[in-house]
Amino acid sequence: MTPPGGLQAPPGGDAALRARAARVIPAGMWGHLDARRLPAGYPQFFSRAQGGHIWDADGRRYVDLMCSWGPIVLGHHDPVVDAAVAAQSALGDCLNGPAPVMVELCEALVDRVAHAGWAMLQKNGSDATTACVTIARAATGRNTVLIARGSYHGALPWCTPVPVGTTEADRANQLRFDYNDVASLEAAVTAAGHDLAAIIVTGFRHDNVVDQEMPSLAFAQAARRLCDRAGAALIIDDVRAGFRLHRGCSWELLGVDPDLSAWSKAIANGHPLAAVLGRDSFRSAAAKVFVTGSFWCGAVPMAAAVATLGEMDRIGLPERLAELGGYLRAGMARLAQRYAVGLRQSGPMSMPLWLFEDDADFARGSAFCRAALAAGAYLHPKHNMFLNAAHTRADMDAVLAAAEAGFQAIIAA
Amino acid sequence: MTPPGGLQAPPGGDAALRARAARVIPAGMWGHLDARRLPAGYPQFFSRAQGGHIWDADGRRYVDLMCSWGPIVLGHHDPVVDAAVAAQSALGDCLNGPAPVMVELCEALVDRVAHAGWAMLQKNGSDATTACVTIARAATGRNTVLIARGSYHGALPWCTPVPVGTTEADRANQLRFDYNDVASLEAAVTAAGHDLAAIIVTGFRHDNVVDQEMPSLAFAQAARRLCDRAGAALIIDDVRAGFRLHRGCSWELLGVDPDLSAWSKAIANGHPLAAVLGRDSFRSAAAKVFVTGSFWCGAVPMAAAVATLGEMDRIGLPERLAELGGYLRAGMARLAQRYAVGLRQSGPMSMPLWLFEDDADFARGSAFCRAALAAGAYLHPKHNMFLNAAHTRADMDAVLAAAEAGFQAIIAA
Numbered sequence: 001m002t003p004p005g006g007l008q009a010p011p012g013g014d015a016a017l018r019a020r021a022a023r024v025i026p027a028g029m030w031g032h033l034d035a036r037r038l039p040a041g042y043p044q045f046f047s048r049a050q051g052g053h054i055w056d057a058d059g060r061r062y063v064d065l066m067c068s069w070g071p072i073v074l075g076h077h078d079p080v081v082d083a084a085v086a087a088q089s090a091l092g093d094c095l096n097g098p099a100p101v102m103v104e105l106c107e108a109l110v111d112r113v114a115h116a117g118w119a120m121l122q123k124n125g126s127d128a129t130t131a132c133v134t135i136a137r138a139a140t141g142r143n144t145v146l147i148a149r150g151s152y153h154g155a156l157p158w159c160t161p162v163p164v165g166t167t168e169a170d171r172a173n174q175l176r177f178d179y180n181d182v183a184s185l186e187a188a189v190t191a192a193g194h195d196l197a198a199i200i201v202t203g204f205r206h207d208n209v210v211d212q213e214m215p216s217l218a219f220a221q222a223a224r225r226l227c228d229r230a231g232a233a234l235i236i237d238d239v240r241a242g243f244r245l246h247r248g249c250s251w252e253l254l255g256v257d258p259d260l261s262a263w264s265k266a267i268a269n270g271h272p273l274a275a276v277l278g279r280d281s282f283r284s285a286a287a288k289v290f291v292t293g294s295f296w297c298g299a300v301p302m303a304a305a306v307a308t309l310g311e312m313d314r315i316g317l318p319e320r321l322a323e324l325g326g327y328l329r330a331g332m333a334r335l336a337q338r339y340a341v342g343l344r345q346s347g348p349m350s351m352p353l354w355l356f357e358d359d360a361d362f363a364r365g366s367a368f369c370r371a372a373l374a375a376g377a378y379l380h381p382k383h384n385m386f387l388n389a390a391h392t393r394a395d396m397d398a399v400l401a402a403a404e405a406g407f408q409a410i411i412a413a
Numbered sequence: 414m415t416p417p418g419g420l421q422a423p424p425g426g427d428a429a430l431r432a433r434a435a436r437v438i439p440a441g442m443w444g445h446l447d448a449r450r451l452p453a454g455y456p457q458f459f460s461r462a463q464g465g466h467i468w469d470a471d472g473r474r475y476v477d478l479m480c481s482w483g484p485i486v487l488g489h490h491d492p493v494v495d496a497a498v499a500a501q502s503a504l505g506d507c508l509n510g511p512a513p514v515m516v517e518l519c520e521a522l523v524d525r526v527a528h529a530g531w532a533m534l535q536k537n538g539s540d541a542t543t544a545c546v547t548i549a550r551a552a553t554g555r556n557t558v559l560i561a562r563g564s565y566h567g568a569l570p571w572c573t574p575v576p577v578g579t580t581e582a583d584r585a586n587q588l589r590f591d592y593n594d595v596a597s598l599e600a601a602v603t604a605a606g607h608d609l610a611a612i613i614v615t616g617f618r619h620d621n622v623v624d625q626e627m628p629s630l631a632f633a634q635a636a637r638r639l640c641d642r643a644g645a646a647l648i649i650d651d652v653r654a655g656f657r658l659h660r661g662c663s664w665e666l667l668g669v670d671p672d673l674s675a676w677s678k679a680i681a682n683g684h685p686l687a688a689v690l691g692r693d694s695f696r697s698a699a700a701k702v703f704v705t706g707s708f709w710c711g712a713v714p715m716a717a718a719v720a721t722l723g724e725m726d727r728i729g730l731p732e733r734l735a736e737l738g739g740y741l742r743a744g745m746a747r748l749a750q751r752y753a754v755g756l757r758q759s760g761p762m763s764m765p766l767w768l769f770e771d772d773a774d775f776a777r778g779s780a781f782c783r784a785a786l787a788a789g790a791y792l793h794p795k796h797n798m799f800l801n802a803a804h805t806r807a808d809m810d811a812v813l814a815a816a817e818a819g820f821q822a823i824i825a826a
Contacts, residue, residue, distance in 0.1 A: 012513055017513055017516050020516045020520065021515075023520075023523075024516065024522075024523045024530075024531055024532055025515075025531055025532060025533065026531050026533065026691075026697070026699035026700035027700035029510075029511070030700075030704065030705065031703065031706070031709060032705045033509065033511065035510060043510065044510050044511070045510055045511055045512065045513055045515075045516075046505065046508035046510050046512055047504060047505070047512065047513065048504040049508055054505075054508060054509055057512075057513055068507045068707075069509070070707065071707055076505060077505075089498075091462075092459065092460070092461045092467075092489060092490075093684070094481045094484050094485065094683035094684070095462055095467060095481055096446065096459055096479045096482070097442075097446045097448060097456065097458055098442070098446065098457070098459070099459055099460065100430055100458055100460065100470055102434075103430050103433045103434050103437065103438075103458075106434070106437040106438050107433065107436075107437050110436075117437075118437055118438055118439050119437055119438060120439065120443050123536040123708065124537065124540070124706040124708070126706060127537070130569065130570065134570060134577075134579060135578060136578075137578040137579070137580065138577050138578030143580045155704050155706065156543065156569065157547060157571075161703065162703030165546075165547035165550040165701070165702040166550070167550065167556045167585065167586055169556075169582040169583075169585035169586060170582075170583075172580065172582035172585070173580055173582060239707075264707055265707055270507035270711075271506070271708075272536055272685050272707075272714075278439075283439045285578070286439035287439035287443075288577045288578070289575070289577050289578040290444065291443065291444060291568050291573070292443065292445045292446070292568045293444070293536075293537040293538065293539060293567075293568065294482065294537065294538055294652075294677055294685075295537070295684075295685035296446075298683075298685055301685075
C-alpha cells in the first residue's frame with residue numbers, strides 16, 4: 001500500500017504534508033492525533049471520510065475503527081445530521097446569544113439522562129470536566145477532588161497526563177484512588193477529611209495501555225454512598241463512553257446516578273460540543289460559576305447534537321453497536337485461537353481494546369496493526385477503538401480479514 | 414418594538430424560549446452571552462444573521478455592533494467563507510488526524526505574523542492562553558506569570574474573573590501589574606525574582622467597564638526588555654483584538670514582537686478555532702507539552718480560517734474597519750455635542766467602547782442602549798463593541814440614528 005519504490009508520493013500526500021507541517025508546527029503535530037504515537041506506516045493526514053470509512057491523504061481507504069477517537073458515532077456524513085447542520089447553518093451559527101436550538105438540545109439532554117435536571121454546553125471534554133469540578137467546589141465550599149490513578153479527564157494543567165509546563169499548584173487539592181478498588185476509594189475519602197468536594201470517575205475504566213474494566217457494582221455503589229455521606233459530588237466523566245453504552249449516563253446500567261456528568265465526543269457526531277449535566281441540587285451552584293467561551297453558543301453543533309441524539313434513539317444505538325461489536329469480538333477470538341496468539345479483548349463491545357499477551361514492548365500489537373492497516377483497517381495498538389452505526393457486518397468482516405493479516409504478521413515475526 | 418399589550422409573544426419567541434430555558438439551564442443562561450448582563454429589553458435568543466445584521470427570536474432586526482463578541486469579522490454568512498466551509502465539509506471535518514488544510518492554515522498564520530515560526534490550533538481562546546502559559550513554563554523551567562490587573566484572559570480557573578468554585582492554588586504563581594504602567598511592571602518582575610516564566614498582556618487594554626487604552630510604546634518596549642533580560646516569555650493575548658487592528662500581531666503596530674501569542678475570535682469568522690503562535694526559540698518547548706482536544710483537528714473551522722485570512726487581506730480589513738469606525742466615532746462625537754451629553758469613546762476605531770460621564774450606575778448607558786435597541790441597533794453599554802467588514806456607511810448611519818434616540822432617552826430621563 002506504500003508508493004512503489006522510486007516513485008514520488010502524490011503532491012499533497014502524507015509525506016509531503018508532513019514535511020510542510022514540520023516547518024510550521026512544533027514536531028509536525030501535537031496531541032493525541034500525532035501519528036508518531038502509532039506504529040510506523042500510519043498516515044498523519046486524512047483527506048475525507050464517509051460512513052464507516054476514512055481515506056488518508058494518499059488516497060488509501062480504511063475501515064475506520066477509531067471514529068476520530070470517539071466523536072463519530074453515527075458514521076461520517078450521517079445524512080440526518082448533515083441536513084440539520086445545513087438547515088441551522090443557513091440561519092446562523094455564532095450569534096450574540098444562543099439560537100432556539102440550544103433550548104431544544106438542553107431539553108433533550110435533561111429528558112434522556114436520569115440524574116440531569118439541567119444542562120450547560122461547552123466545546124471541549126476538558127471544558128466539561130473542569131466545569132464539573134468547579135461546580136462541585138462551588139456547591140460544597142470545599143476543595144479536594146478524588147481522581148482515579150491513570151484516568152484521563154482532559155489535557156488542561158490540572159488533569160493533563162504529561163505535566164510538562166504545569167506546576168505543582170495545578171494539581172493541588174487532589175487525592176488519588178484506584179478504579180474499582182473500594183478500599184482505596186474509602187482511604188482517599190478518609191484522607192480528604194472535611195474537605196471532600198467531589199469524586200470524579202470515568203464511565204468505565206478506559207485508561208491507556210491497560211485492559212479496560214467495567215465499573216463493578218460494589219465500586220459504583222460505594223462511590224455514591226461515600227459522596228452522600230460526605231455531602232460531596234459524584235461526577236461521572238462520560239466524555240469518552242457517553243451514549244455508546246447506554247442511552248443515558250453509563251452508570252445508569254448499574255442503577256447509580258451521579259450528581260454531575262461531563263459529556264462530549266459522540267454528542268454531535270463530530271461537531272465540536274461538550275456538555276455538563278447536573279442534578280437539581282447542584283443547579284444554584286452551576287448558576288454561580290463563570291464558565292464561558294467565544295463559541296459555546298454556536299448553534300450548528302447544537303443542531304447536530306439534536307439530530308444525533310434523535311438518530312441514536314431511532315436506531316437503538318447502544319444495542320446496535322453492542323451487536324456489531326459482539327460479532328467482531330467473537331471473530332477476533334476465533335482468529336486468536338486459530339493462530340494460537342494470546343489476545344485480550346476488553347471493555348464494552350462498542351469500544352474494544354485489543355492487547356496481546358507477552359507484548360510489554362508492543363512489538364506484537366505494532367506488527368498486528370501495521371499489517372491490518374496495509375490490509376485496509378485503521379486500528380489502534382494501545383488505545384480503545386470505537387464502532388459507529390454506519391459500520392456493517394461486511395465492514396466487520398473486512399476488519400477481521402485485515403486482522404488475519406495482522407495475526408500472520410505476528411506469527412511471521 | 415415590543416409586542417403590543419395583550420398579545421402573546423410568538424411561539425418560540427424570546428419570552429417563551431426564556432421560560433423553557435429556565436427549566437433546563439441554570440438561571441436560564443450562563444457566561445458572557447447571558448442577557449441579564451444587559452439592560453432590560455435585550456433579547457436572549459437569536460434566530461438568524463446576515464452580513465452586518467442580526468435577528469432576534471421575535472424576528473426583530475438589528476445592525477449588529479457586537480458581532481458575536483468578536484468572532485464575526487467579515488460579516489455573517491460571508492460567501493467566500495461559506496464556500497470554503499461547504500467544500501471542506503463535503504470531504505470531512507473530524508477525522509483520525511488533521512486534513513491537509515491544517516498545514517495550509519498554519520503556513521498562512523506563520524507567514525502573516527512577524528514573530529511566528531510555528532502554530533498550534535485549539536478551540537477556545539482560553540485553550541490558547543493556557544497553552545501559551547504552559548509553553549512558557551516548559552521553556553523556562555519557571556512558574557511565575559505576570560498578569561495585568563483587570564485583564565481578561567479566559568474563563569478557566571486560573572484566569573476566570575469570577576473565582577466561585579476555584580481555589581487559591583488555581584491562581585498560585587501569579588503576580589499582578591497595571592497595564593501601561595512601566596513602574597508596576599518592573600516591580601512585579603522584581604517580585605518574581607528568578608522564577609519569572611512569562612508576562613501575559615492583551616493586545617490593547619480592553620478591560621470591562623473602563624475606558625480602553627492602546628498600549629503605550631514605553632510600556633510595550635519595557636515588557637519586551639524585561640522579558641529579554643529575565644529570559645522570560647512575552648505573551649500577547651490577541652484573542653479579542655487579533656486581526657482587527659493589524660494584519661499580524663497587534664503589537665507589530667508598535668514594532669514590538671512577543672515570543673508567544675494567543676488567537677481566537679475573528680480567526681475563522683465565527684467558526685470555533687483558536688491558535689497559539691510562537692517564536693522558533695519556543696518551538697521545542699511547544700513540542701514537549703501535551704495539549705489536545707477531541708475537536709482540535711476539525712478541518713472545517715480551519716478551512717473557514719484560511720478563507721477568512723485571505724478575505725481579510727483581499728479587502729484590507731484593518732484599514733476598512735478603521736475607516737468605518739472613524740466615521741461612526743465622528744458621528745457619535747457630533748451627536749454627543751449636539752445633545753450636550755458627556756460621552757467617552759475609547760479604544761481602536763474598529764472596537765469602540767462608549768461610556769457616559771456621570772454614569773457610575775450605568776443608568777445613562779442603559780437608557781441609551783435600550784432606546785438604540787428599540788431603534789434597531791444592537792449595542793453594549795459596558796463592553797467594547799466590534800465592527801465587521803459587511804457593515805456599510807448606511808449601517809453606520811442607521812446606528813447613528815438609533816444612537817440619536819439613545820441620546821434623547823438620556824435627555825428625557
